[in-house]
Amino acid sequence: MKPLGPLRLGVNIDHVATVRNARGGDTPDPLRAARIAQEAGCDGITAHLREDRRHISDADIEGLMEVLNVPLNFEMAATEEMQKIALRHRPHAVCLVPEKREERTTEGGLEVAREENRLAHFIAPLRDAGCRVSIFIAADKRQIEAAHRIGAQVIELHSGAYCDAHHEGRIEDRDRELEALREMSGFAHGLGLEVHVGHGLTYETVQPVAAFPEVMELNIGHFLIGEAIFRGLQPAIAEMRRLMDDARG
Ligand code: PXP
Secondary structure, three states: OOOOOOOEEEEEOHHHHHHHHHHOOOOOOHHHHHHHHHHOOOOEEEEEOOOOOOOOOHHHHHHHHHHOOOOEEEEEOOOHHHHHHHHHHOOOEEEEOOOOOOOOOOOOOOOOHHHHHHHHHHHHHHHHOOOEEEEEEOOOHHHHHHHHHOOOOEEEEEOHHHHHHHHOOOHHHHHHHHHHHHHHHHHHHHOOOEEEEEOOOOOOOHHHHHOOOOEEEEEEOHHHHHHHHHHOHHHHHHHHHHHHHHHHO
8 A cells, every 4th residue: 555645754852842941930941942953844733731730831931823834733631721722722633642640651541432422522622723633642443432432633653662662672572563553543544544653753763654645744753852862953854754754665
């Protein structure tokens, strides 16, 4: 199968804000990072407004809505507070993610199947406001079917388990996780969902995922912001773009 279309790169700028917040001042500025990412050829900016505001702030979201020329993918928990914020800004996309205060990062996908009714009601006004609704889930048929039933237009498959297994040298686990991502990308596309993948992707892990023909977008943050320390943000993103395009053929 040929790729369904060009593969988009969404750059997650959360961890520029993490570094800023470590000192409580204004630098480094996530908006400046977003501008550079745009210049480097990203197709979208992703930012997660966590309930505890540990990195991205409300003012960052406001600023991003003002300055961006590319779409904003607004990641948030499925809470009333976040729904209000999303409805006020009406970003291009809203990606629902699970959130636990004690976690260091988004550890797993959203349990859609267990909360179908609530989530169906939760996303309806977001869709009505013109946001594309995406759900961050594990590569699991039950979750994908539930995401489809509640009316999500997009799913983002969690690639953390695949990336962790790769970087820890657990080859069999890595291959099994990659196969699940491949198979579930095809399954979700068959249901009419647009498929994105994200979490933990690096130069070493991006290419097998980028080669899946049904995958339309990758969202990458932590590795790129870390790599930017050594090569600069623009070259770090440009190299990721090159690897993705190369894998896409
Ligand atoms: N996609 C989603 C839904 C996320 O929540 C995150 C960040 O946790 C990412 C992509 C980016 O992950 P990373 O920063 O590990 O590249």
